[in-house]
Amino acid sequence: MASDKKVFSSDEVSQHNKRDDCWLIISGKVYDVTHFMDEHPGGDEVFLSSAGKDATFDFEDVGHSEDARELMKEYYIGEIDSSTVPATMTYVAPVQPT
Numbered sequence: 001m002a003s004d005k006k007v008f009s010s011d012e013v014s015q016h017n018k019r020d021d022c023w024l025i026i027s028g029k030v031y032d033v034t035h036f037m038d039e040h041p042g043g044d045e046v047f048l049s050s051a052g053k054d055a056t057f058d059f060e061d062v063g064h065s066e067d068a069r070e071l072m073k074e075y076y077i078g079e080i081d082s083s084t085v086p087a088t089m090t091y092v093a094p095v096q097p098t
């Protein structure tokens with residue numbers, strides 16, 4: 001159902017952070033990896049520690065193969081609404097006293 005794209009808020013994704021209900025965000029896309037947990041060559045722990053969160057950095061850091069990138073399409077469930085992602089990583093320089 002490619003035309004029927006779902007958009008999830010960051011809050012909604014963060015609720016799916018359990019072994020039997022595990023979603024991840026990778027490059028703005030949401031994946032339900034609940035049923036891939038036991039098969040992931042990188043183990044289930046990495047999924048659980050990134051569950052409900054943005055795992056883009058960790059996913060890229062591992063240098064996943066083309067096969068892995070093909071495989072992840074099976075677990076794609078929708079897009080993340082970027083306006084709901086907290087900008088916690090944005091560094092804001094402190095205002096200097098004049």
Ligand code: HEM
Nearest residue numbers: 031041042046050055058059062064065067068071072075
């Ligand atoms: C839907 C998302 C994902 C899929 C389909 C996936 C799939 C795979 C596959 C097929 C491999 C075997 C090596 C390769 O082909 O590159 C692999 C390895 C690995 N993955 Fe993932 N992965 C996903 C997400 C993640 C995330 C989010 C993390 C980290 C938080 C992670 C950590 C690892 C690690 C550490 C390995 C290396 C295992 C080793 O070589 O000992 N993966 N993954």
